[in-house]
Amino acid sequence: TPTLTPEPILGRAQVVRGGNIRSAPQVVPATVIGQVCVGDRVELFEERIVDTNNRWYRLRVVETVGRCVPERVSAGTEGWVNGQLLGAIER
Secondary structure: OOOOOOOOOOEEEEEOOOEEEEOOOOOOHHHEEEEEOOOOEEEEEEEEEEOOOEEEEEEEEEEOOOOOOOOEOOOOOEEEEEHHHEOOOEO
16 A cells, blocks of 8 residues: 655744634635634645735644634644744744
8 A cells, every 4th residue: 555655844833813724825705714823833835925925825733722712723724824824934
């Protein structure tokens, strides 16, 4: 049986502002998967610049901290988050 190779990561970061995690790097209601919260830890897989200076990251939530909102996603969720929600990227 073939073994799955983990996807290489660009880096890790912490959520510094709560907000939406989305299925695509677009701010439209249909793309919302749920919420990330301050303190959540993420691994980054891809960076995309949309509309000149709007930086988005495709990521996986690896750790959730505390409770914030009912719509919060669980660890393991993958999606897109606007870079303004993330702290410094550890590469």
